[in-house]
Amino acid sequence: MNEISVKFQPQASRSGGKQGRMWHDPIVRAQALVVLAVAVPYFLPNLTADQLWKWTALSDLPLILVCIAAFQFHVGRLPTRAERRFRNLWTLALGAWLTRVVLGLIVNALSGPSIQLDLVANTAFGFFYLFGAMALETRPHRPKGRFAKGVEAVERVGTLVLFSGLLLYLAVVPALVEPLLYVNTSLILYVVLDIYLLARLAGVIRGTHEASWRRTYFWLLVSAALWLATDTLELLLWADLVSGFEAGSVADLLWLPPWITLVLAARAREVPDSSAPPKEQPQSFQLGPLVIFAVSFPVLHFSLVRLGLTSPDLAPVQEAIALSLLIALAALVMVRQEILRSETQRLEKERIEARREIEHLAFHDALTGVPNRRLLNDRLTLGLDRARRLKRKLAVLLLDIDNFKNVNDSLGHDVGDEVLRQVAQRIKRCARGGDTVARFGGDEFVVVLEGLRDTDDYSRVLELMTEALATPFEVGDQSLSIRLTIGAGFFPDHGDTIEELLKQADLAMYRAKA
Numbered sequence: 209m210n211e212i213s214v215k216f217q218p219q220a221s222r223s224g225g226k227q228g229r230m231w232h233d234p235i236v237r238a239q240a241l242v243v244l245a246v247a248v249p250y251f252l253p254n255l256t257a258d259q260l261w262k263w264t265a266l267s268d269l270p271l272i273l274v275c276i277a278a279f280q281f282h283v284g285r286l287p288t289r290a291e292r293r294f295r296n297l298w299t300l301a302l303g304a305w306l307t308r309v310v311l312g313l314i315v316n317a318l319s320g321p322s323i324q325l326d327l328v329a330n331t332a333f334g335f336f337y338l339f340g341a342m343a344l345e346t347r348p349h350r351p352k353g354r355f356a357k358g359v360e361a362v363e364r365v366g367t368l369v370l371f372s373g374l375l376l377y378l379a380v381v382p383a384l385v386e387p388l389l390y391v392n393t394s395l396i397l398y399v400v401l402d403i404y405l406l407a408r409l410a411g412v413i414r415g416t417h418e419a420s421w422r423r424t425y426f427w428l429l430v431s432a433a434l435w436l437a438t439d440t441l442e443l444l445l446w447a448d449l450v451s452g453f454e455a456g457s458v459a460d461l462l463w464l465p466p467w468i469t470l471v472l473a474a475r476a477r478e479v480p481d482s483s484a485p486p487k488e489q490p491q492s493f494q495l496g497p498l499v500i501f502a503v504s505f506p507v508l509h510f511s512l513v514r515l516g517l518t519s520p521d522l523a524p525v526q527e528a529i530a531l532s533l534l535i536a537l538a539a540l541v542m543v544r545q546e547i548l549r550s551e552t553q554r555l556e557k558e559r560i561e562a563r564r565e566i567e568h569l570a571f572h573d574a575l576t577g578v579p580n581r582r583l584l585n586d587r588l589t590l591g592l593d594r595a596r597r598l599k600r601k602l603a604v605l606l607l608d609i610d611n612f613k614n615v616n617d618s619l620g621h622d623v624g625d626e627v628l629r630q631v632a633q634r635i636k637r638c639a640r641g642g643d644t645v646a647r648f649g650g651d652e653f654v655v656v657l658e659g660l661r662d663t664d665d666y667s668r669v670l671e672l673m674t675e676a677l678a679t680p681f682e683v684g685d686q687s688l689s690i691r692l693t694i695g696a697g698f699f700p701d702h703g704d705t706i707e708e709l710l711k712q713a714d715l716a717m718y719r720a721k722a
Contacts, residue, residue: 233478235274235281239278242467243464249263265316269309278474279296279299280299293343300335301335301339307332308332308333308336315329326383330394331380334379349421358547358551359548369540373530377530378393379394381526382394386518386522389519389522398443399439402432402439409425423477424473424474427472428473431470434469438466441462508530571583575629576647577629577632578632583646584648587644587656592704592705594659595700600659601700602659603655603698604657604698604713606652606717608694608717609631610691610693610721619683619686623684626684627683627688630681631677634676634677635655635673637676639657673694694717695714695720696713698712
């Protein structure tokens with residue numbers, strides 16, 4: 209006898225249980241140990257501030273490498289291409305950060321800092337934010353249709369334009385035109401990019417309904433908030449608005465918590481969800497981020513001018529950059545709106561076609577395409593009213609395929625369905641313009657002949673049907689001879705209601721079979 213063992217897995221009753229399980233992840237634990245190891249020298253005596261500063265710069269390497277491992281762990285096993293792209297883009301972002309750290313170490317070891325080399329390092333760091341933003345724009349938490357991909361492709365281009373413009377406006381131009389303001393504007397660049405990530409993540413979380421993705425975006429949001437706090441503090445320290453924090457002091461530890469939260473973001477999807485999967489939510493596309501991107505440059509330029517963080521030589525160049533980027537982003541807004549307009553027209557067309565299809569299926573047979581019993585009753589009711597008013601005859605023909613069950617049993621239902629379709633088409637070709645051909649049952653059809661003056665009109669139609677149905681039916685590579693039996697009921701001779709005429713046709717058909 210086979211034994212069946214059932215293992216019950218206890219599930220966390222509170223959301224905190226899931227967060228607790230994340231701390232058992234080996235990569236999260238490894239990052240926590242690296243952070244502790246980095247923090248230890250700050251509490252050791254006899255270490256100068258310069259030594260601690262160099263230690264901090266060097267310790268970024270293992271912290272970044274653990275984050276890369278967290279995002280790349282089992283990435284090949286991920287179920288969707290969008291999620292793999294999300295992880296890979298964050299890996300590229302961390303690779304850009306790693307490049308910036310390595311460049312900084314090389315510059316400090318060889319020739320000392322300079323504006324040109326620092327600009328190269330800052331450009332590499334700008335790619336960290338760019339790749340992180342591109343990862344968010346993949347939106348792997350929801351499926352995408354053709355429409356969503358088109359809109360999001362335009363928004364990705366807008367993100368690229370935004371980041372390129374910010375780097376040009378706040379780093380490249382100041383470094384080349386006004387080197388004295390370069391440090392201030394480069395620090396402002398990081399604060400602005402942190403604000404962008406923070407705002408974008410807040411918007412993404414609002415549109416996310418799956419618990420594991422909400423955890424991922426939450427920890428990324430916490431990381432962005434910590435980066436904003438530390439970069440703002442660094443900007444304030446440089447502007448001498450805050451004192452008491454020195455490089456190489458314990459205050460440097462404020463830069464460590466984001467490394468933990470970034471690893472938690474990478475590993476949040478590894479925690480299984482015990483709750484039911486969320487219902488699919490309709491995608492909504494409102495104003496979009498492009499309008500905000502376009503408005504941000506004039507606002508940023510005006511703010512820097514008012515705060516005195518620009519110079520007469522620098523202001524015209526930055527103003528031209530802001531205006532050019534405004535025009536470029538406005539053009540992208542127009543492209544996005546055109547996509548929305550064309551998609552709205554397509555959806556409206558599909559809605560109308562779907563409504564027509566539903567109406568057609570409600571009154572027509574799905575297999576043969578001819579009217580069903582519901583539409584037949586309506587046509588018969590109207591036909592009888594016209595016959596009474598015009599004093600004309602009306603005939604109801606009931607056609608039955610003899611031994612049709614044998615066709616299904618011996619040749620299969622696919623062949624039987626094709627025979628029914630061909631029978632319906634041949635009957636329709638024989639009927640007149642105002643007549644009705646309907647499928648009445650499995651292998652039964654009804655033909656309503658209106659406006660008959662005498663039996664000769666009925667006879668001509670019946671003769672055409674008999675000849676058409678006597679021709680063998682070609683189904684695939686088979687030629688089938690099908691015999692049909694026809695019975696008829698006439699108004700007003702056999703009755704003046706639908707039930708009476710159908711009953712008379714049925715009786716006539718069975719008499720013909722006998």
